[in-house]
Amino acid sequence: MTKPIANHVLGIDAFSRVDIEDLFADATRLENLPAEQKRGMLVGRLVVSMFFEPSTRTRISFESAALRLGASVTGFSDAHGTSSAKGESLEDTVRMCASYGDALVLRHPLMGAAKRAAAVSAVPIINAGDGAGEHPTQTLVDLYTILREKGRLDGLHIGIAGDLCYGRTVHSLLLGLAKFRNIKVSWFSPAPALRLPESQQRHATLQGIDLQHVESLAELAGSVDVLYMTRIQHERFDASESKVALDSYVLRAAHVKNANPNACIIHPLPRVKEIATEVDLLPNAAYFRQAQNAIPVRQALLCKLLPT
Ligand code: CP
Numbered sequence: 001m002t003k004p005i006a007n008h009v010l011g012i013d014a015f016s017r018v019d020i021e022d023l024f025a026d027a028t029r030l031e032n033l034p035a036e037q038k039r040g041m042l043v044g045r046l047v048v049s050m051f052f053e054p055s056t057r058t059r060i061s062f063e064s065a066a067l068r069l070g071a072s073v074t075g076f077s078d079a080h081g082t083s084s085a086k087g088e089s090l091e092d093t094v095r096m097c098a099s100y101g102d103a104l105v106l107r108h109p110l111m112g113a114a115k116r117a118a119a120v121s122a123v124p125i126i127n128a129g130d131g132a133g134e135h136p137t138q139t140l141v142d143l144y145t146i147l148r149e150k151g152r153l154d155g156l157h158i159g160i161a162g163d164l165c166y167g168r169t170v171h172s173l174l175l176g177l178a179k180f181r182n183i184k185v186s187w188f189s190p191a192p193a194l195r196l197p198e199s200q201q202r203h204a205t206l207q208g209i210d211l212q213h214v215e216s217l218a219e220l221a222g223s224v225d226v227l228y229m230t231r232i233q234h235e236r237f238d239a240s241e242s243k244v245a246l247d248s249y250v251l252r253a254a255h256v257k258n259a260n261p262n263a264c265i266i267h268p269l270p271r272v273k274e275i276a277t278e279v280d281l282l283p284n285a286a287y288f289r290q291a292q293n294a295i296p297v298r299q300a301l302l303c304k305l306l307p308t
Contacts, residue, residue, distance in 0.1 A: 007118075007124055008114070008118040008121075008124055008125045008126070008127075009124070009125070009126045009127060009136055009137065009305070010114045010115055010118055010125065010127050010134070010136070011127065011133075011134045011136050011172065011175065012134065012136040012139045012140075012172045012175045012176045013175055014136065015136075015140075015176075015179075016179070017179040017180065020140065020176070023140065023297070023300050023301065023304065024143075024144050024147060024297075024300075026300035026303065026304070027293075027296040027297045027299070027300040028296070030296045030300055030303075031296040035068065038068055038069055038070075038299070039068070039069070039070045040070050041070055041303060041308065042066065042069040042070050042071035042303065042306055042308065043070035043071070043308075044071075045066075045071040045072070045102045045103075045306045045308070046072045046073070046074065046101040046102050047062070047063070047066040047071050047072070047074075047075075047101060047102065047104075047105060047302065047306075048073075048074055048097045048098075048100060048101035048103070048104045048105070049073060049074075049075035049076070049077070049104075049105045049128075050075055050076060050093070050094075050097055050104055050105065050106045050107070050108075051075070051076065051077045051078070051079075051105075051107045051128070052079040052084070052106075052107060052108045052109060052113075053107050053108065053109050054077075055077070055129075056269075056270065057268075057269060057270075057291050057294060058105075058107060058128045058129065058135075058137070058138070058294075059077055059105070059107070059128070061291070061294035061295055061298055062105045062126075062128065062137075062298050062302075064295060065294070065295050065296075065302060066299075066302055068299070069302060069303070071302070071306070074100070074101065075097070075101075075105075090108065090110075090113060090116055090117065091116060091117070091119075091120045094106070094116075094117040094120055094125075095120050095121070098120070098121040098122050098123045099122075101123060102124075103123055103124045103125075103126060103302070103305050103306055104117065104121060104124070104125050104126065105126045105128050106125055106126065106127060106128055106130075107128040107129045107130075108129075108131070109131050110130060110131050111131035111132055111133035112130060112133060113130045113131070114126075114127035114133075114134075115130075124305045124306075126301070126305070129168055130168070131168070132165070132166040132167075132168055132171070132233070133168055133171065134168055134171055134172045134175075135168045135169045135172050135268070136172050136176075137294075137297070137298060137301060138168075138173075138268050139169065139172040139173050139175070139176040140176075140297050140301065141268075141291075141293050141294045141298075142169070142173055142176070142228070142266060142268065142290065143173075143176055143177075144296075144297050145289065145290040145293050146158075146226055146264070146266070148289075148293065149226070149266075149286050149289075150225060150226065150264055153180045154180050154181040154182055154183075155181065155183075156180075156182075156183060156184070156225045156226060157185075157186065157223065157224045157225045158177060158183065158184070158185050158186075158224060158225065158226045158227075158228060159185075159186050159187070159188070159214075159223070159224035159226065159227045159228065160174075160185060160186075160187045160188075160196075160228045160230070161187070161188045161189070161190075161217055161220055161228070161230065161249075161251075161274075162189065162190070162194070162229055162231060162232060162249070162274060163189065163194045163230055163231065163232045163233045164187055164189045164194060164195060164196040164197075164200075164230070165189070165193065165194045165195060165196070165197060166194070166233040167230045167231075167233055169230060169268040170196070170228070170230055171200060173228065174203075174204045174209065175203075175207075177209060178204060178207035178208060178209055183208070183209050183210065184209070184211075184212070185204065185209050185210070185211050185212075186211075186213070186214050186220055186223065186224060187212075187213055187214070187220075188213070188214050188217055188219070188220045190217070190232075190246055190248070190249035191246060194232065196213075217249065217250075217251060217255065218255055218259075221251060221255035221256055221259065221263065222255065222259040222260045223260065224260070225262070225263065225264065226263070226264045226265075226266060227251070227256075227263055227265045227266070228266050229265065229266070229271075229274055229275055229287075230267065230268065230274070231267075231270060231271065231272045231274055232246055232249070232274070249274055250273060250274055250275070250276055251265070251274060251275045251279055252276045252278065252279065253276065253278045253279050253281070253282055256279070256282060256284050257282065262284075263284050264284060264286050265279065265282075265284050265285050265286060265287065266286050266287050266290050267287040267290070268290075269287060269290075269291055271287070275287070
């Protein structure tokens with residue numbers, strides 16, 4: 001493995017372009033290693049997963065990644081079973097878990113929760129999603145998938161669609177893409193309340209991304225190298241006024257099949273109904289491969305944070 005990285009993973013800006021390339025080289029090496037050679041790599045290390053919000057992929061892939069490297073895992077997937085239900089603060093819960101484990105994987109509904117955790121933790125905090133803030137390890141999985149599917153990370157036209165206001169994966173993805181050269185990003189959101197925030201538009205442009213807004217999902221799907229679909233984050237806003245527009249936000253096979261046959265379709269998942277299941281049958285549909293890529297990418301990250 002290449003050199004360890006220090007401390008916390010709060011946002012994707014913890015990584016330089018070189019760090020990302022280095023991590024991806026490690027992930028590819030891990031993918032190609034026989035399972036028995038990986039089993040001893042993190043023996044004796046304990047990962048604590050602290051999930052204050054629901055998760056399927058992030059929690060289970062982190063835990064699977066750690067267990068398959070020989071680490072142990074403890075923690076919780078429902079904070080109602082912890083003393084935070086009795087009023088314990090996030091900081092005190094983190095202090096306790098940091099004294100029991102070697103790294104904490106934290107998902108929390110509040111933006112900035114990972115930063116608060118890092119301020120009191122003696123062991124690495126991995127931000128597994130903080131409200132509408134960031135989800136940096138999802139971006140690592142997304143970029144690794146784009147590299148695997150398109151063969152490069154420079155010179156790409158990426159389309160992002162969906163809830164660009166509250167979708168933390170998009171926020172981290174834009175920061176991650178800005179580390180690469182000659183990136184064009186086109187975006188579409190199905191309701192005004194879900195537009196990419198002006199501050200993020202300005203930031204992306206300042207960082208060198210050629211950013212443009214498009215008026216329809218069909219236009220977006222027909223023109224990009226990679227289409228990054230996202231679900232509407234219904235839990236973070238009142239969507240009742242936008243119901244009609246949101247109901248018509250669905251990617252269908254016809255959007256891609258003839259219009260843009262080389263497009264790669266990715267999605268951090270969970271999918272709700274924004275990608276019709278008929279799309280799953282197209283070779284362009286890379287979102288389930290993307291979810292599988294979480295294992296080698298998160299394994300590579302754990303090896304860097306928990307060097308033996
Ligand atoms: N992509 C992602 O964060 O999925 P989960 O919410 O299932 O972890």
